[in-house]
Amino acid sequence: MKLKSALILTVVLAACQISSQAATLVAYTFTGGSVTPSTEATFVNGSDVTFTGTATGGPTVADTLFMSGVNQGTATHYFTFNLQADSGYQLTLNQVSLDYGRTHNNGPTQYSLRVSTDGFSSHTELSAGSVTGDTFPLGTLNPSLTLTGITGVVEFRMYYWNAGAANRGGLIDNVLVDGTVSAIPEPSTYALLGLGLGALWWLRRKRV
Numbered sequence: 001m002k003l004k005s006a007l008i009l010t011v012v013l014a015a016c017q018i019s020s021q022a023a024t025l026v027a028y029t030f031t032g033g034s035v036t037p038s039t040e041a042t043f044v045n046g047s048d049v050t051f052t053g054t055a056t057g058g059p060t061v062a063d064t065l066f067m068s069g070v071n072q073g074t075a076t077h078y079f080t081f082n083l084q085a086d087s088g089y090q091l092t093l094n095q096v097s098l099d100y101g102r103t104h105n106n107g108p109t110q111y112s113l114r115v116s117t118d119g120f121s122s123h124t125e126l127s128a129g130s131v132t133g134d135t136f137p138l139g140t141l142n143p144s145l146t147l148t149g150i151t152g153v154v155e156f157r158m159y160y161w162n163a164g165a166a167n168r169g170g171l172i173d174n175v176l177v178d179g180t181v182s183a184i185p186e187p188s189t190y191a192l193l194g195l196g197l198g199a200l201w202w203l204r205r206k207r208v
């Protein structure tokens with residue numbers, strides 16, 4: 001019986017090393033104009049949030065991030081940030097969310113939230129639509145993600161475009177990525193799990 005208890009403990013410990021809890025991996029609230037992560041999970045590195053447009057010419061909405069000078073035609077300007085697990089760890093991404101909007105009624109009329117799926121070479125659209133009204137926030141985007149076993153950099157971009165006038169822009173706030181960070185299991189962890197389960201099976205079989 002002692003052997004069986006030890007084996008069960010081995011299996012549980014090995015399984016624990018492989019599993020992990022869902023949590024906020026990285027978040028940005030832009031309090032006081034800060035573009036660094038306000039929350040960053042252990043073993044996760046979130047970049048600053050940057051943008052390709054200009055910072056001037058727009059209105060001030062406290063504790064949000066503003067980008068002006070968006071293209072009046074195609075989607076070329078965007079906010080961007082990325083995250084990556086520390087060496088030896090991997091990410092599972094479950095959801096990304098952010099507040100979006102504009103503060104001019106002739107500002108950008110289109111938005112698109114995108115994620116890099118294979119490094120920086122391509123981006124998959126997660127959510128897209130039109131922007132109307134001139135209050136902020138107009139709404140929250142929170143598409144789910146099914147990205148697992150990520151060891152490289154994952155980049156998110158929020159595009160705004162098709163503005164009605166020059167020097168118009170969009171805003172974002174409360175950016176958040178949910179998921180899990182877990183140690184990449186050593187082959188020995190799987191070996192231990194397999195050995196423990198195998199021994200338990202053998203013990204059970206022996207008794208029948």
Ligand SMILES: [Ca+2]
Nearest residue numbers: 029063064173
């Ligand atoms: Ca804020």
